[in-house]
Each structure stands twice: as structure tokens, then as C-alpha cells.
Amino acid sequence: MAHFDRAAVRAALNGISGILVTPFDDTGKIAPGRLQPVVDRAVDAGVHVLVANGNTSEYYSLRYSESEAMIQAAAQQVQGRVPLLAGVGRSVEEACDLATASQAAGADALMIHQPPDPFVAPRGVVAYVRRIEKAAPGLPLVLYLRNEAIGMQAIEELCSISSVIGVKWASPTPLLLAEAIxxxxxxxxxxVGGLAETWAPAFYAAGARGFTSGLINVVPERSVAIHTALEAGDYASANHLIEQMLPFEVLRAQENNGTNVTVVKTALQLLGDDCGLARPPAAWPMTPTALETLKQLLKTWDSPVHG
Incomplete structure (x- = not known):
């Protein structure tokens, strides 16, 4: 059963949506228990929303049974301390099944991945979301928009669906974002700014609030400091803090963004919270040069956060 009502989830989305990794054991199977210290660290730091089965969770590499197990584990680990969003997607039938399972597990809202199908009609996306809405009646929906090419008319129609309370805008197009708003x-x-910390100032200027983050798995207090500065309108401090963590995001963007999760999980290993490898088609392991860069960066992060 959900812990937060629609209004509380809507308010929390103005904060940080932390996308949790999916831990694996040494044989490559999911190891949900390894996520607990990551969850606790994020909640204690002040992260506002946690998301299971997002892209940093390697959602597209997971079997359905693994996706279901991870939302169940995340709900038990979060224990209602912050709102929990459950990512759903892939085929419409699987998305509906996972939506129903996520509601039963206690998710407070669903985050709907934009279909990666090569044949996507704008009205088909609307039908896709409406089907998912019926599978989890009463549960708020957050749309994860990575490609605005479906057009502004479809975006308006999606936002008119009664259960939709949020959109994670993950396209580097702040002017189109402003038009949609x-x-x-x-x-x-x-x-919500869906391109993490580095794009947050530009999205804030366009009218968005809050942002997604994979960094929260490693050093959530740095994400929280950036959010605090942005909420205060202190762009100078926010940009200074972003500059300090920018090398981390540069590492994650290597190999066509194929090192996105790789860097997060390697950092967790280096910090003593081993969550296993990143599954193909992600890159694994990090190259020696990139690994050395990450090690040096983590050393600089040992110091307190200053804006």
C-alpha cells in the first residue's frame, strides 16, 4: 500500500528524484540486500524521491521477475520514509503487469518509460499511458520523456490524463520545455529536469523544478547541496557545485553514455558498497585511464561540500 498521497508525491517531485542502481552478486544475479546502505544514505542526506527500475537501475537489462523483485525490495528498504516511484515500460502488456505488481508492492507512483519501439505513433504513446493507468487505478503517473519528437500536441494530451502529475524532461531542449510548461x-x-545535475540550472530557468540523479547512489549530499542552491536562486553556488562533480558526469557520458551505470557502480565498489557489475550492453569494466580519474575524483570528494 502506498505511503504518500497524490499531493505529497507531487510536492516531492520538486526535489531530487534519485534513481537507484540494481545490485548484482558475484554470479550476476540480482542481490537486493546490497541496496540497503545506498537507500539509507540517500534518505539520510535528504533526497526527496527514490526510483526503482529507472535507467540507472539498468531496467532494460532486467528480466520481468527481476524488475518485480527490485520494486518489492525497494519498498521494504525505503519503508515509507520518502515517496517511491516504480519504473514501468517495454511492451504495453509487461508495463501493465509491472504497474499492477508495483502498486501491490507499495509504490507511491509510477514512472513510465517512453517506449523505445522503432514504430511509435504519438497517439499510440497516449494509448500506452492510458492502458497503464487502468492497470494501477488511483496511482499517480510520472512520464519519462526522452524524445520530444512525438510533438507538442501529444505532450499536451499526455498531460491532460488525470493520473499524470509529472513529466521528467530528459531532452536537452529547454526552450521546448518552456513551451510545454x-x-x-x-x-x-x-x-522535473531529467538530465541530472548538469542540466538542472538551464531547466530551472525554463520553469522546471527538481532533477533526476544517479549521483545520489554515491554522494547524495552533493546532489542535495545543488538542489538547495537552486531552490534559493543561488545559481553561482549551484554552478560551482556542479563544476565539482562535472568530471563524474563526463566519465559517465563516455562510450555513447554506455559507461553511465558503470561509473556509478565502480564508485560504489571503491567506497565499499559493492553492487556488482553493469550488465551488457553497458561497458564493463572501466578503462584503466578512466578508473584512475575516478579514484582521484573520489579523493577530492572526501572534503565537505561547499557552494
């Missing part, structure tokens, strides 16, 4: 102003939609 303008067109849907009559609805209380949470527009």
Missing part, C-alpha cells in the same frame, strides 16, 4: 499551465504538473 506554458501550454499545460492550467494543470499542476511537476516538470
Amino acid at each position: 506554458r501550454r499545460t499551465r492550467q494543470r499542476d504538473i511537476a516538470w
Whole structure:
């Protein structure tokens, strides 16, 4: 059963949506128990929302049974301390099944991955979301928009669906984001920066609030410091803090972003919270040069956070 109502989840989306990794053991099987210290660290640091089965969770590398097991584990580990979003996606039937299972597990809302199908009609995306809405009645929905090419009309229609309370805008197009916000102003939609800390200032300027983060798995207090600065309108401090963690995001962007999860999981290993490897098609392991860069960066992060 969900712990937070629609209004509480909507308010929390103005904060940091932390995308949790999916831990694996030494044989490559999921090891949900290894996630507990990551969850506790994020909650204690002040991260506002946690997300299971997101992209940093390697959602597309997981079997359905693994996705279901991870939302169940995350719900038990979070224990209602912050809202928990459950990512759902892939085929519409699987998305609906996982939506139903996530609601039963106690997720407070669903995050709907944008279908990666090569044949996606704008009206088909609307139908996709409406099917998922029926599979988990009453559960708020957050749309994960990575490609705005479906068009502004479809985006407006998606935002008119009654269960939709938020959109994670994961396209580097702040002017289009501003247009989408303008067109849907009559609805209380949470527009969340979906490209993590580095794009947060630009998205804030366009009208978004909050941002997604994979960094929270490693040093959540740094994400929280950036959010605090942005909420205060202190862009100078926010940009200074972002500059300090930018090398981490540069490492994650290597190999066509194929090192995104690789760097997070390697950092966790180096810090003593081994969550296993990153599954193919992600890159594993890090190259020796990149690994050395990461080690040196983590040493500089031992000091307190200063804006």
C-alpha cells in the first residue's frame, strides 16, 4: 500500500528524484540486500524521491521477475520514509503487469518509460499511458520523456490524463520545455529536469523544478547541496557545485553514455558498497585511464561540500 498521497508525491517531485542502481552478486544475479546502505544514505542526506527500475537501475537489462523483485525490495528498504516511484515500460502488456505488481508492492507512483519501439505513433504513446493507468487505478503517473519528437500536441494530451502529475524532461531542449510548461499551465504538473545535475540550472530557468540523479547512489549530499542552491536562486553556488562533480558526469557520458551505470557502480565498489557489475550492453569494466580519474575524483570528494 502506498505511503504518500497524490499531493505529497507531487510536492516531492520538486526535489531530487534519485534513481537507484540494481545490485548484482558475484554470479550476476540480482542481490537486493546490497541496496540497503545506498537507500539509507540517500534518505539520510535528504533526497526527496527514490526510483526503482529507472535507467540507472539498468531496467532494460532486467528480466520481468527481476524488475518485480527490485520494486518489492525497494519498498521494504525505503519503508515509507520518502515517496517511491516504480519504473514501468517495454511492451504495453509487461508495463501493465509491472504497474499492477508495483502498486501491490507499495509504490507511491509510477514512472513510465517512453517506449523505445522503432514504430511509435504519438497517439499510440497516449494509448500506452492510458492502458497503464487502468492497470494501477488511483496511482499517480510520472512520464519519462526522452524524445520530444512525438510533438507538442501529444505532450499536451499526455498531460491532460488525470493520473499524470509529472513529466521528467530528459531532452536537452529547454526552450521546448518552456513551451510545454506554458501550454499545460492550467494543470499542476511537476516538470522535473531529467538530465541530472548538469542540466538542472538551464531547466530551472525554463520553469522546471527538481532533477533526476544517479549521483545520489554515491554522494547524495552533493546532489542535495545543488538542489538547495537552486531552490534559493543561488545559481553561482549551484554552478560551482556542479563544476565539482562535472568530471563524474563526463566519465559517465563516455562510450555513447554506455559507461553511465558503470561509473556509478565502480564508485560504489571503491567506497565499499559493492553492487556488482553493469550488465551488457553497458561497458564493463572501466578503462584503466578512466578508473584512475575516478579514484582521484573520489579523493577530492572526501572534503565537505561547499557552494
